[in-house]
Every structure is written in structure tokens, then in C-alpha cells.
Amino acid sequence: MHHFEYRDGVLHAEDIPLDRLAGEIGTPFYCYSAATLRRHYSVFADAFKGQDTLVAFSVKSLSNVAVLSLLAKLGAGADVVSGGELFRALRAGIPGEKIVFSGVGKTRAEMADALKAGICQFNVESEAELIALDEVARSMNVRAPVALRVNPDVAAGSHDKISTGRKTDKFGISWSIAADVYARAATMEGIDVSGVDVHIGSQITDLAPFGSAFSKVAALVSTLRDQGHDIRRLDLGGGLGVPYHHQDATPPPPHPLDYAKVIHETASHLDLQLIFEPGRMIAGNAGILVARVTYLKENEGRHFAILDCGMNDLIRPALYDAWHDIIPVTEPAEGVGTSLIDIVGPVCESTDRFARNRDMPPLKPGDLVAFLTAGAYGAVQGNEYNTRPLAPELLVDGDRHAIIRRRPTYDEMIAREDVPDWV
Numbered sequence: 018m019h020h021f022e023y024r025d026g027v028l029h030a031e032d033i034p035l036d037r038l039a040g041e042i043g044t045p046f047y048c049y050s051a052a053t054l055r056r057h058y059s060v061f062a063d064a065f066k067g068q069d070t071l072v073a074f075s076v077k078s079l080s081n082v083a084v085l086s087l088l089a090k091l092g093a094g095a096d097v098v099s100g101g102e103l104f105r106a107l108r109a110g111i112p113g114e115k116i117v118f119s120g121v122g123k124t125r126a127e128m129a130d131a132l133k134a135g136i137c138q139f140n141v142e143s144e145a146e147l148i149a150l151d152e153v154a155r156s157m158n159v160r161a162p163v164a165l166r167v168n169p170d171v172a173a174g175s176h177d178k179i180s181t182g183r184k185t186d187k188f189g190i191s192w193s194i195a196a197d198v199y200a201r202a203a204t205m206e207g208i209d210v211s212g213v214d215v216h217i218g219s220q221i222t223d224l225a226p227f228g229s230a231f232s233k234v235a236a237l238v239s240t241l242r243d244q245g246h247d248i249r250r251l252d253l254g255g256g257l258g259v260p261y262h263h264q265d266a267t268p269p270p271p272h273p274l275d276y277a278k279v280i281h282e283t284a285s286h287l288d289l290q291l292i293f294e295p296g297r298m299i300a301g302n303a304g305i306l307v308a309r310v311t312y313l314k315e316n317e318g319r320h321f322a323i324l325d326c327g328m329n330d331l332i333r334p335a336l337y338d339a340w341h342d343i344i345p346v347t348e349p350a351e352g353v354g355t356s357l358i359d360i361v362g363p364v365c366e367s368t369d370r371f372a373r374n375r376d377m378p379p380l381k382p383g384d385l386v387a388f389l390t391a392g393a394y395g396a397v398q399g400n401e402y403n404t405r406p407l408a409p410e411l412l413v414d415g416d417r418h419a420i421i422r423r424r425p426t427y428d429e430m431i432a433r434e435d436v437p438d439w440v
């Protein structure tokens with residue numbers, strides 16, 4: 018469900034035609050729909066109504082401060098993985114007590130910042146990290162609220178590069194030593210052992226791996242309580258998949274209500290606060306990337322449309338062979354034929370290809386196209402390779418819109434670089 022649809026033959030973001038926005042801001046640009054963000058957040062949060070839950074939006078999926086502020090107003094917390102994301106979440110008005118800090122490599126400086134902010138929970142991923150956090154907390158005369166992220170050894174069934182819960186992945190503490198690390202943590206003065214955390218991967222479209230992982234951690238909570246630990250929070254991570262295929266019969270991923278049912282069956286008897294870290298489920302279909310066709314060309318019978326956005330703007334196809342629907346902003350006339358074409362960017366890399374042999378209606382230079390489901394892991398993974406400016410971000414809400422990150426000038430792009438006088 019999203020609010021990007023054709024009206025009068027032109028793709029709109031809510032009530033605004035995208036060709037108008039393209040004329041105003043230039044291409045490429047990301048465009049987010051506030052109504053879609055709000056809707057996805059409430060569908061997810063409402064699935065757990067009546068239970069003690071914290072929905073900590075995974076900032077890494079879409080970190081623009083305007084988007085975080087919008088979600089903060091709905092009551093969202095934040096799942097952060099760096100000092101920078103913590104800074105953004107706080108700047109957006111998300112209170113410390115609704116922030117969880119994940120990630121395998123938190124530095125001592127980041128830990129200190131998070132302790133100052135009074136965050137809800139550190140999701141600790143190794144004994145070494147636990148020792149460091151204990152030291153930092155004691156030096157500040159505070160206790161750090163901690164959940165250990167355990168590795169349940171469950172294959173999430175999603176793309177290899179975004180699967181995190183197998184025992185040889187770098188994430189989490191091995192299942193076999195988890196109870197021992199909890200026992201060790203309980204002896205540390207700077208550590209308040211209060212939770213268990215698990216996250217098995219992203220773009221998961223089958224509920225079974227969630228079921229296996231959540232039953233394992235629920236059993237672990239009971240064991241830990243039997244061993245005397247006061248476990249008050251269970252963080253079940255993110256990972257719920259979203260539909261990327263809007264034009265064919267690919268079955269949609271599970272609805273949050275079905276996901277909630279799995280949790281009800283596996284964890285609701287434990288009587289603790291449940292924390293979720295959804296990213297893609299909220300942001301994915303709330304954003305698109307709009308670009309313009311620069312040229313068409315043919316090489317030995319192979320047809321290419323070259324766009325003005327590249328892998329630096331949307332790296333998912335190059336990194337994970339990810340599929341994004343690509344549709345023209347001007348609705349194709351009914352009955353118009355399609356043909357197979359490669360859709361590529363201008364970057365000097367063969368992987369700068371968004372689609373191979375994609376069945377597309379006719380395109381010509383100057384036409385606008387939109388990449389759907391680009392809200393999550395789109396702009397945030399953008400970079401300035403080939404010294405291409407980061408694509409701006411726009412937020413639409415009904416018939417109003419705002420530029421929430423502008424396109425940098427070339428001067429701004431090189432402003433942080435210095436030429437020493439001995440060069």
C-alpha cells in the first residue's frame with residue numbers, strides 16, 4: 018500500500034504530479050510520501066495494540082531528520098547503529114528512553130554519548146563489547162541497560178548479503194555461550210542486564226524463520242529468568258519484507274498482523290516489553306527515486322536506456338541484484354507495446370545497471386521514470402562516486418511538499434577537502 022499512483026495520466030506522489038516536482042528540483046531525486054510513512058507505522062504499531070511495545074524505527078533504512086521527526090510525532094522510537102544515527106534521532110526529537118543502540122562495533126565514545134542520552138537499551142554483540150561498555154558506564158557512574166544480541170542460528174531465507182542470524186555470521190553472541198555471557202554480565206557493576214535481543218536478517222518474506230528464532234529466544238528468556246536474571250525486555254529486531262513487485266503476480270510478504278500472530282504465539286506469555294526495529298516495512302514503499310532518460314543506445318542488438326541516476330544514487334541492484342519496478346512518470350497509453358531493454362546509469366562501472374532485459378513501454382530521451390520501493394536503503398546508501406552530487410530528498414504530504422535535503426553544489430562537495438601548501 019502506498020500513495021504513488023497515476024492520476025490523469027501522470028504519476029503522482031499523493032496529490033502532486035511528479036513531473037511538476039522534477040521541473041522544480043531537477044533529477045534525480047528521492048520523493049517520500051508522508052501519508053504512506055504514517056500508514057505503515059500505524060499498521061505495524063496497531064498490530065501490537067494493548068501490549069507493552071516500543072517500535073524503534075531502524076534509522077539506517079531512511080535517516081532523514083524530517084522523516085524521523087514525522088515518525089517521532091507518531092510515537093516511534095529509534096534503532097540506531099552509530100553515534101551519527103544517535104545524533105539524528107535525538108535531533109529529530111526522539112527521546113533517549115525510546116532509543117536502542119545496535120551494531121557489532123560501538124566505540125567507547127559512542128557508548129558514552131548514548132549513556133549521556135539515557136537510551137533505553139544497548140544491544141551488545143560480544144563479550145569484548147560488554148567489557149568496554151561496563152568500563153565506560155562505571156567511569157560515568159551509571160549503569161548501562163543491556164540486552165545481549167544472541168545468534169539463534171536460523172537461516173532467514175532472504176538474500177545472502179542481508180541475512181544475519183546464521184551461526185557463522187558476524188552478528189550476535191553464539192547460542193552455545195549465551196548463558197555464560199549473561200552470567201558474566203550480571204557480575205559487572207556498570208551493566209544492568211535487562212533484555213534479550215535477536216535480529217535474523219532483512220527482507221524476510223516467510224514467517225517460519227521468525228517463528229523458529231522467536232521460540233528459541235523465548236525459551237532463553239525463561240532459562241535466564243530461572244537463573245536469576247531480571248529480563249524485562251525482548252527485542253525481536255526488524256526484517257519483515259515488503260513487496261517489490263507491483264506489476265506481476267509475485268505473492269506479497271506477510272502482513273504485520275500475521276507477523277504479530279507469530280509473536281503472540283511465541284512470546285506473549287513472557288510478560289515483558291517487546292521492542293521491534295522495523296525499517297524497510299515502514300520506509301520501503303513510502304519512497305521512490307525519480308530520474309530522467311538521458312540517451313537511448315544500441316550495442317550489437319542490445320538496447321539501453323541511460324538514465325541520469327546511477328548506482329551511486331541507488332546501489333541495491335548493483336549490490337544485491339535487487340529488483341525495483343521502474344515505471345514511466347507519464348502513464349503509457351493503453352495497448353502500447355513493450356520491448357526488452359537494459360536500464361543503466363552513467364557511472365563508469367559495468368554493475369551500474371538497474372535492470373537487464375526489462376520489459377518496458379517505449380522510452381525516449383527526456384522521459385521521466387520512477388523506481389518504486391526505493392524509500393528504504395535508497396538515499397541512505399547513496400554516495401558521491403564519480404563526484405556525482407547526492408540526490409536530493411523531498412517529502413510530500415497531501416498537496417504540500419518540502420525539500421528535506423537539497424542537492425549539494427560542487428563547491429559544497431569539495432569543501433571538506435584541503436590542499437596542503439606542500440603539494
Ligand code: LLP
Binds near residue numbers: 078220255256298337
Ligand atoms: N535491526 C538490525 C539490528 C538490523 O541490522 C536491521 C537491518 C534492522 C533492524 C532493520 O531491518 P529491516 O526491518 O529494514 O529489514 N542494505 C540492505 C539491507 C540491510 C539491512 C541491515 N540491517 C538492502 O538494501 O536490502
